[in-house]
Amino acid sequence: MAGLAASFGSGAMTNTIGDLEEADLFLVTGSNTTETHPVISTFIKRAVVLQGKKLIVVDPRRIVIARYAERWLRPRPGTDVAWLNGMMHVIVAEGLYNREFVEARTAGFEALQKTLEAYSPAAVEKITGIPAAELAEAARLYARAGRASIVYCMGITQHTTGTDNVKSLANLAMLCGHIGKPGTGVNPLRGQNNVQGACDMGALPDVFSGYQKVADENARKKMAAAWGVGRLPTFAGMKVTEMMPAALAGKLKGLYIIGENPAVSDADLGHVEKSLRRLEFLVVQDIFLTETAKLAHVVFPSACFAEKEGTFSNTERRVQRVRKAVEPPGEARADWKILCDLAARLGRPLAYADERAIFEEIRAVTPSYAGITYARIEEEGLHWPCPNEEHPGTPILHREQFTIGKGVFHAIDYRPPAEEADADYPLFLTTGRVLPQYHTRTMTGQTEGLNELAPESFVEISLEDARALGFDDGCLVRVASRRGSITVRLKVSPNAVQGTVFIPFHYAQAAANRLTNAALDPVCGIPEFKVCAVRLEKAA
Template identity: 55%
Template sequence: MEYKSVLTTCPYCGCGCNMFLQVIDGHLVGTLPSKTHEISRGSLCIKGWNSHEWVESPDRLRTPLIRGEDGELHPASWDEALDLIGSRLQAIIDDHGGDAVGLLSSARCTNEENYLMQKLARAVVGTNNIDHCARLCHASTVAGLAGTLGSGAMTNSTPDIPLADCILVTGSNTVEQHPLIGSRVILAKERGAKLIVVDPRETPLSTMADIWLHQRPGTDVAWLNAMMHVILREGLEDSEFIEARTEGFEEMRPVLDRYTPQVSEEITGIPAAELEAAARMYASADKGCILYSMGITQHTNGTDNVKSVANLALLTGNMGRKGTGVNPLRGQNNVQGACDMGALYNVFPGYQKVADEAARAKFDEAWGVTCSDVTGLTVVEMMHAAHDGKMKGMLILGENPMLSDPDINHVREALSTLDLLVVIDIFLSETAAMADIVLPAASWAEREGTFTATDRRVQRIRKAIEPVGESRPDWRIICDIAGRLGAEGFDFQSPVHIMEEVVTVTPQYGGIDYERLEEGGLQWPCPSPDHPGTPILHVDKFTRGLGLFSAVEHQEPNELPDDEYPMTLTTGRMMFHYHTGTQTRRTPALDQEVPTGYVELNPEDAKRLGVNDGQMVEVKSRRGKIHIPAEVTEKVQPGVVFIPFHFAECAANLLTNPALDPVAKIPEFKVCAVSVEPVKGGA
């Protein structure tokens, strides 16, 4: 008998829990949380505990697949598949230029693989059309916080959240989406910290909050401004901090003057008195910590929302100390790292701007090429370009836009227009099923690398078992594709060597190497080998120097309810499933908890529509319609419905609105107009 207990990092959310995969005779038999790890501390959520269950699923892709003349996907050898990709991709580049190709990288993959994907795009294909699903979750954070603070990442660390005296949670269902951060909020509350939740929907945290404000979806700037209005009116701001560490305050003030709690009440529906109480509670805490997530970012004014959140923390001096800060909770295991590695249309690794000539020169030299200065396309823009016939080929790594992107009908049309679609994945996802060539990737339990957790914590993942079938690690596949395109600089023997190149071009990662990571995670910025890492950003000064206040005005969502589509749809996730469900829906313990989707409907609306709990309803928007069982619940307010987006058979994203935030290009997943009616003959 061979038994191994392999320390690795959880493949799901951005908490970054560490666990031991339990391996007997080369097969995964269980999971144990690490007791000595700072984040997991002997615990995991239900997804982490069962993360081994899908790895050896019979559904795993085991060989490359090529679409034959009969229109079906057929098994092929690696050489056939790679040669075909090489020749067809090269033909597109030769005929239409590199910008006719788009690459989607993956926040589920390692830093090393994300680095290679953007290098493949920029140094080999010759395009900045590289993006990934951070566009769909925290693009507005990256843009908004980079502008106000200089760094678009969580300012503080997960372990210091419980040190706060007051925690303000908005647009984050923390317990379900970041369970081991949510549990810290619960424990902090139990020990006496104040808890304010601002969310249109009831969540496990809202039910235990001291104050729960439920705003009309898409009105965050209004209540945030009004909160600051109250703080200034009552003299609760931190004048010393504003004076010493910030700029732009005077320019912002006149805007705040207009947002009285009464004005906010008219816009948001939050009673003025409750808002005032919340403002006092947050502002009078010595250490106030803000946690936010996609309820803030996924709006056409997402960047403004983020800036507004930052304003609130700056105004009260809640920055640079333990238990304070502005903390965007990043959704995926490595979405922080995928951004850090420059898998974004406008930045190289380390957020060095493509538009910056000096940055381009640096990468030209490092890679021995001339990088394009043409601005790249983002996720949704790539789909538009494909739809319009301007984009000819796409290479998609571990993403499933056919379920995760807004307006799926449009995505389907776009992808089917392409001359070449290559998908690298572990399962035949809805997107992979449309591909011309599918390459089977090794799962997280079958390869080496690093993930960067939401608190900028770079941690190892380790190989526990051999890749199933003929699957190969993503980094090797990317190198092989680069090789088929005749590129040099991709002859890496292992992720260790890739990281050695990453650190030379990514200042924040300068001091990171695998040997140091053997002792545990390191939080960037970690610029040099002797640097201990940075648990808290902006301690003495902001990354950009001074913190910048931004005057921000309320702006209505792109699509509002009307007579034809009288209700507001908001979308999100749940504890028991993860994103497009390719892994969690193949996990018996999770599938049995929640086997399919549902639409949450307030009892008042249900009564008006004549809908019973569990009954099939049709939810329709301007873009599509789905049939889905109703869950009649007071979790949602009258007039608002909620659908989790994990389920292909009742996909929320057939309905959502692809309208974009003009700065961050993030779509408005959190608000669109829909109609709901019972399905005739539905039980």
């Protein structure tokens, strides 16, 4: 998010899902697309299998989508900046970059060029383990493609260098002019149904809806006037990853959590649980009594997506309708109603007739949503920015110029991950999802069939590592990191590569996040879920 915003001026997917099929080449990295975004993977697979388009996958695991790839490059976990710099080194050295685009539409190329000098494919091979010749060939394929689309996900962002990784992807796209046209772009896939919308609506510490800065006095005045309050707070808001330590330190005393389960999804779980227990008052509003809700002082029952009206904004910035199909159970209420009911008791009533009335207020104060109405999106959603009711929406960003004017190259050097494999903890651990489960299983865990397909946690390991350790497929092992340990079943898999193991983060009983490192990206505050060091032992 922050990475793309710094490069282009906007942190969202630059192109649309349907537009993917226009690409001649895909670079998929840090996205286990077939398991985490199965329907998007169909667009890529169709283009590759039925239309002969090319696919390059760069991922530490031999994931399913790699089967469809022309090339699968395997970097050591946490070395993304290095291989990206290596690709750009080749592209610049061989004169394959888009000179015209770089000159007309970007700034900062000279500094980038200087930084790239040190990243010859041979030098990069030492850091990443990717054979120099393969990296160079992938670079040429990307640069020479008529239209090339980059698709990435949490495998790029959940690192201490996450922001740097994203900026490097943006560098690569700009260098080759693969942006602002159909079938190109830098496309982050959002993992949850309405992450995009939560950001768009200002559920972030530093911005109101439409990314209007809280630090900007004019924005504050505008929102205060719209909301009929005298003034709005000016102090810097904390990110979730800052709130937890603040709670532990006793500085944050009251917390209101809506529909999230940080007690399973956060890095270094032991720490999160302690933090939440320190709070003087914790309110949780959810559809189930989650691990987090169990720590609350008051729990409010809320309505789920099928029980209310509204909108979600998907990963391609498309605002789409959500409609009520069934009544909520018992006395459960829509989340917005609960907040309004509580606001009235806090002496500052928020009153809306219905969801549409809220959306009308959103339009009035949010320029990028101003042209979107429930009537217009009855049949098909619209992509923001959509500034007025005549505007058709914006499927492709940065066509004529970048949101910030000229695109910004960032000269970035490789920094190793916060923790690397060593003598005590000799294996890299990376985490992620499996197809049949979702997040902390609050929802999927209720469908027997999904549990049948993916019943329990496991540690995925290569045959070589399993043999070296003398473990049989299916045995129980203890996986330990510097922060904690869990016991899980061993799963020998061709997806795994020697030296790196994988654990899905869905399962509270053997929570992968008891092991992960809470070291944060300094800009985004995203924890390094994707790399830490572990060792495996026979379970007691």
